[in-house]
Amino acid sequence: MESVPPGEIGYELTLPAHEVHRTLRDAGELLGAAPPDALDARLGALRAELAAALEPVLDLEAGLARLSGAIGSRLPVPPYGAPEPAAPRPGEVGAPGSGLRAYAAGLAARGIPYRMVERARFPVAELAAVRLxxxxxxxxxxxxxxxxxxxxxxxxxxxxxxxxxxxxxxxARDLAGAAPLFGAVTRSDAVRRAHHLAxxxxxxxxxxxxxxxxxxxxALALGEFRRRSLDLALQALSPRRGEGSALAEALSRCAFDAERVIVQLRTLSSDLSAAESTLPDGVYVDMARDFAAHEAxxxxxxHGIDAARDALSEGAAARSGP
Incomplete structure (x- = not known):
């Protein structure tokens, strides 16, 4: 069996690399443990640790459910090809606010007729690109x-x-693999920049x-791709199909935030360049200053697009039921 580098394991499981190293090291020590009772106890402790680490990122039942595809579209939502982060719980970073998760939460509280109308105007392909x-x-x-x-x-x-x-x-591999789904990924220069980083x-x-x-x-290339995809999603909501609707309001807020992220990244790059020009007496630039807001x-x-798709699919299923 071909070995997988810890860095790639960390990428696939959305775990920090140092946690992967520690777990692999503990497993190696267990293999050398002699007393059966001690081995059983340590294996049990390791299983519990692994379960606690993986529980937020591996939901096999939900993952299999998503394989059914998008609502009335050949395009999968989400387009698979990269590890998926766990959905935030209430009170955590990224919990429902004023964006797409809030829109999805509102959908779930509405009746089937309302959801069927929303389903007809939902820009599936454009939002699949946004999610990507x-x-x-x-x-x-x-x-x-x-x-x-x-x-x-x-x-x-x-x-x-x-x-x-x-x-x-x-x-870079996953970005290159996803590019054929959406030509805009290639045009965004994200694939080339990912390979350049590697x-x-x-x-x-x-x-x-x-x-x-x-x-x-x-990050900038992906931000520009995301902003263009949001613009296309808004354009798909013509006056006849939902301009001024709750979805349009949520997408407008997301598009505004997309531009804000791009401005922050450009400012960060400029600050880093300015600091470099004054080395060795340059001022430290906090590279992590916007991470929490961007992650949210x-x-x-x-998860807002996922939740909206699930709510709209439930409406369709209920209508087609007995």
Whole structure:
């Protein structure tokens, strides 16, 4: 069996690389344990630890349910090809606010006739593209966060160059695989920037300014793709199909936030360049300053579109039932 690098395991399971290393190390120690009673006890503890770590990211029943595809469309929503983050719980980052998750929550509270009207105007293909951009942006920010933390002394985040390369390669692979679904992904330059990030890690450490710039460039490409996809989704809501509706209001808010994210990323890149120009006396730039807000935004798009699709599909199923 071909081995999988810990960096890629962390990418696939949405776990930090250092947790993967620790779990693999613990498993290696267990294999060398001699007393059966001690081995059983340690295996039980390891199983409990793995279950606690994986429970938020692996929901097999929900994952299988999603394989049924989109509401009345050949396009899958979501388009598979990248690991999916767990849906935030109430009170957590990315919980329902004023975006698509709030729209979906409102749908779930309405009757079937209302949902059937909303189903007819739901821009499936455009929102599948939005979700794709948010999904890859979420993983790009995961990489950027761990790469930044790895540069601090005594950091708990041990994101080695080997792990970073494996993570970046997996991300670039999935982006390239998803590109044929949506030509706009290729036109956004995201695939090229993802491969450039992976190749840059052959010579630069994850915490270097060069990698920071590459990560921002990839996040910007995905941000621009996401903004264009949201614009297309809004255009699909013609006056006859729902301008001024709750969905249009939610998408307008998401489009506004998409532009805000792009401005913040451009400002961050500019600040980093300005700091570099004054080295060695440059001012430290906090690369993580917008991560929490961006993560909440990405999760709202990802899980809001999922939740809306589920609510609309339930309405269709109820109508076609006995």
């Amino acid at each position: 951009g948010a999904l890859f942006a979420f993983h790009t920010d995961r990489f950027r966060r761990d790469a930044e933390r790895s540069g601090f002394p005594n950091s708990a985040c041990d994101f080695t160059a080997v792990d970073a390369r494996a993570f970046a390669r997996a991300l 190749s840059s890690l052959e010579r630069d450490d994850p915490h270097t300014n060069e990698i920071a710039h590459d990560g921002i460039d990839l 935004y990405h999760l709202d798009l990802i």
